[in-house]
Amino acid sequence: MQSNLRTARGPQIVAWVIAALFISGFFVPLVGMWTNPVLGVWFVGTQKPRRGFFWMLAFAFVPSLFTLLRKFPHTGPEQALVYAGSLFLAAVLGVLPFSFHRLSSRRLPWLFATFPYPLASVVLQILIQPMLGLNATRNDALFVFLVGWIAAAIVRIWNREFGDAKISSAATLSAGIVVLAAGDLLVRRFAGTALLDHLTLSAIFAWICVGAALFLGCWALLWREKRPRWAYKPESVARLRSPSTGNALRIIGEQGRETFVSSSGERFPIRNGIPDFLEPQDLTGDNLKYNHQYETIGGFYDDTQRVYAALKGGDLGSFFRSYMRLLEAKPGDSVLETSVGTGLNFQYLPRGVELSGIDLSSEMLAGCQRNLRRWQMDANLYLGNAESLPFADSSFDVVYHVGGINFFNDREKAIREMIRVAKPGSLLLIADETEDYVKQVYEKQPGGLFKNRKRPVRPPIDLLPAEMCEVRLDSVMDGLFYALTFRKPLEAESSDPVLAADLAISNSAT
Numbered sequence: 001m002q003s004n005l006r007t008a009r010g011p012q013i014v015a016w017v018i019a020a021l022f023i024s025g026f027f028v029p030l031v032g033m034w035t036n037p038v039l040g041v042w043f044v045g046t047q048k049p050r051r052g053f054f055w056m057l058a059f060a061f062v063p064s065l066f067t068l069l070r071k072f073p074h075t076g077p078e079q080a081l082v083y084a085g086s087l088f089l090a091a092v093l094g095v096l097p098f099s100f101h102r103l104s105s106r107r108l109p110w111l112f113a114t115f116p117y118p119l120a121s122v123v124l125q126i127l128i129q130p131m132l133g134l135n136a137t138r139n140d141a142l143f144v145f146l147v148g149w150i151a152a153a154i155v156r157i158w159n160r161e162f163g164d165a166k167i168s169s170a171a172t173l174s175a176g177i178v179v180l181a182a183g184d185l186l187v188r189r190f191a192g193t194a195l196l197d198h199l200t201l202s203a204i205f206a207w208i209c210v211g212a213a214l215f216l217g218c219w220a221l222l223w224r225e226k227r228p229r230w231a232y233k234p235e236s237v238a239r240l241r242s243p244s245t246g247n248a249l250r251i252i253g254e255q256g257r258e259t260f261v262s263s264s265g266e267r268f269p270i271r272n273g274i275p276d277f278l279e280p281q282d283l284t285g286d287n288l289k290y291n292h293q294y295e296t297i298g299g300f301y302d303d304t305q306r307v308y309a310a311l312k313g314g315d316l317g318s319f320f321r322s323y324m325r326l327l328e329a330k331p332g333d334s335v336l337e338t339s340v341g342t343g344l345n346f347q348y349l350p351r352g353v354e355l356s357g358i359d360l361s362s363e364m365l366a367g368c369q370r371n372l373r374r375w376q377m378d379a380n381l382y383l384g385n386a387e388s389l390p391f392a393d394s395s396f397d398v399v400y401h402v403g404g405i406n407f408f409n410d411r412e413k414a415i416r417e418m419i420r421v422a423k424p425g426s427l428l429l430i431a432d433e434t435e436d437y438v439k440q441v442y443e444k445q446p447g448g449l450f451k452n453r454k455r456p457v458r459p460p461i462d463l464l465p466a467e468m469c470e471v472r473l474d475s476v477m478d479g480l481f482y483a484l485t486f487r488k489p490l491e492a493e494s495s496d497p498v499l500a501a502d503l504a505i506s507n508s509a510t
Contacts, residue, residue: 009313011310011313012310012311012312012313015307015310015311015313016311019307019311021035022035022038022039025039033147034147034150034151037117037147037148037151038151038154038155040056040098040151041098041101041117041151041152041155042155042158042303043055043056043300044056044098044099044101044102045101045102045105045106045155045159045299046299046300046303047102047299048299048363049099049102049103052098052099052102053095053098053099056095056098056099057091057092057095060090060091060094060095061087061088061091064087064090064091065084065087093124093128094124096120096124097116097117097120097121097124097148098117100116100117100120100213100217101116101117101120101152103220104116104216104217104219104220105117105152105156105220107219107220107223108216108219108220108223110156112216112219113152113156114149114152114153114156115149115152115212115216116152116213116216116217116220117148117149117151117152118144118145118146118147118148118149118151118152119145119148119209119212119213119216120213121144121145121147121148122141122144122145122148122205122206122209123206123209123210123213125141125144126141126206126209126210141205141206141209142205145209158303159374160374229258230251230258230260230270230275231251231253231258233380236356236380237249237250237251237260238392239391239392239395240260240275240390240391240392241390241391241392242262242264242266242268242390243277243279243384243385243388243389243390244266244279244388245262245264245266247262247263247264247266248262248263248392249261249262249268249390250262257269257270258270260275268390271362271383272366272369273369273381274362274365274369274381274382274383275382275383275384275390276383276384277358277382277383277384277385277388277390278360278383278384278385279385279388282360282384282385282387282388283360284409285409286407286408286409287360287385287387287408287409289407290404290407291360291361294341294360294361294363294364295361295362295363296363298342298361298363298364298366298367299363299367301341301342301364301367302342302344302367302371305344317348319476319477319481320344320345320347320348321348322476322477322483323402323429323431323474323476323481323483324345324348324349325348326427326429326474326483326485327349327398327400327427327429328398328426328427329349329350329353329397329398330350330353331350331351331352331353332352332353332354333353333354333397333398334353334354334356334395334396334397334398335349335353335354335355335356335396335397335398335399335400336356336357336358336391336395336396336398336399336400336421337355337356337357337358337399337400337401337402338357338358338386338389338399338400338401338414338417338418339358339359339360339386339401339402339403339404339405340357340358340359340364340365340368340381341359341361341364341367341368341403341404342364342367342368342371343357343367343368343371343372343379344371345400345402346371346372346375346377346379347375353398354380355377355378355379355380356379356380356381356382356396357379357380357381357382358381358382358383358384358386358389358390359381359382359383359384360383360384360385360386362383365381365383368381369381386401386404386405386408386414386417386418387408387409387410387413387414387417388413388417389417389418389420389421391421392421393420393421394420394421394422394423394424395421395422395423396421396422396423396426397422397423397426398422398426398427399418399419399421399422399426399428400418400428400429400430400431401414401418401429401430401431401432402429402430402431402432403431403432403433404432405430405432405460406432406433406438406457411460411463412460412463415430415460415463415464416465418430419465419468419488422488423488424488424489424490424491425487425488425489425490426487426488427470427485427486427487428485428486428487428488429483429484429485430459430460430483430484430485431476431481431482431483431484432457432459432481432482433457433480433481433482434457434458434459434479434480434481434482435456435457435458436479436480437477437480437481438457440480459473459482459484460484461473461484464486467489468486468487468488468489469486469487469488469489470485470486470487471484471485471486472484472485472486
């Protein structure tokens with residue numbers, strides 16, 4: 001069966017126009033004044049705070065060095081050093097509002113989450129202009145706030161995928177612009193009068209911004225996200241096993257933190273709600289090579305897919321549905337996705353299923369947590385290797401994998417692990433890129449990560465055990481993607497003694 005993507009010319013043209021607008025912002029200051037803050041707020045939000053700060057610092061400081069190099073022949077070494085120091089200090093100060101936004105916005109509700117960046121920008125402007133011997137004007141500060149708030153609101157709406165409150169978000173943004181514009185006109189009208197002189201208005205606006213920034217910063221600092229405790233998930237804990245010994249696990253509490261332990265003394269910590277089952281041997285070979293890539297791009301992985309699809313005029317939804325519809329998931333089923341990434345496939349499963357996902361990349365799992373919160377969905381996420389799944393035999397009604405098995409260390413072992421944890425009679429799915437797609441897209445990426453591969457990419461039909469039933473290979477996206485489905489035989493029995501005992505008790509009770 002062949003499944004192709006539809007091309008939407010109208011949205012594609014709009015996407016290219018918007019892309020051209022943002023690109024022109026690097027060369028046209030009048031455009032960049034509006035587009036560059038949007039890019040800055042977006043990028044810093046995709047990174048861990050420390051890494052985002054240094055990347056933004058590099059983006060701000062390195063281009064200014066070219067200006068320094070042009071001036072250096074006409075200045076002495078001391079002047080050049082002072083000038084370079086000034087540029088570096090300006091770059092550090094310029095990045096601080098973005099970092100403040102990154103640290104604060106994720107912990108605040110929708111409307112408040114758009115304020116940290118514009119408030120910090122105004123505070124920064126008010127602080128540094130006197131240092132540079134400039135007159136800090138209230139009108140400039142209000143304009144800085146307006147530009148910053150629009151940038152933060154656009155990124156917020158983008159991150160929400162124009163979903164929940166699409167209309168109310170647009171209305172909020174429009175109303176805010178009107179209010180700010182009206183405020184600017186009123187202040188311009190009354191500035192300089194005996195009642196409201198210029199300095200008084202500047203001071204009032206400055207202290208409002210400083211106070212609001214401090215308030216939001218303290219709010220974000222004191223806020224603690226409530227995560228479901230694993231102690232309240234007995235069924236999920238019951239299916240967990242040590243990936244190395246196969247021993248059953250139990251959960252204990254230590255200093256307010258939960259940890260999984262086995263009878264042999266193995267310990268698996270839980271960080272940010274995600275149990276860590278990674279072992280040193282899991283991050284070797286191709287697994288280490290490609291995991292490093294996902295740790296780097298994990299923050300903006302979803303965005304790159306959305307932008308790429310928009311520029312190509314494709315419909316991501318139809319692409320996901322083209323292979324997810326092959327599954328036999330129904331409400332009440334337990335579902336496992338190996339190499340779950342950011343969980344994009346979860347949206348296309350029936351509501352009411354019990355979701356689980358495992359991945360080698362902590363950065364991708366963090367993105368999956370953000371997506372689940374946005375979609376108002378829940379899932380059990382695990383940090384671990386798909387080649388050594390931490391689950392008992394016959395644990396899940398549905399098991400599938402999308403987009404990663406081509407570059408595993410041991411593809412056959414990963415497939416056998418999927419079969420092991422699937423219940424007898426389950427239909428399994430493996431989907432990934434074909435060799436044509438890898439050559440057309442991946443090998444053209446900078447860095448040469450996908451070049452000089454040891455083996456070509458091909459559907460792993462030959463790696464399936466001979467006893468698998470109903471083996472079928474479908475072509476997706478004009479032959480650039482494959483979807484392999486197969487069924488685990490009904491007569492397969494669990495080799496896990498703990499699970500077998502549980503099943504026996506359940507059957508006798510029935």
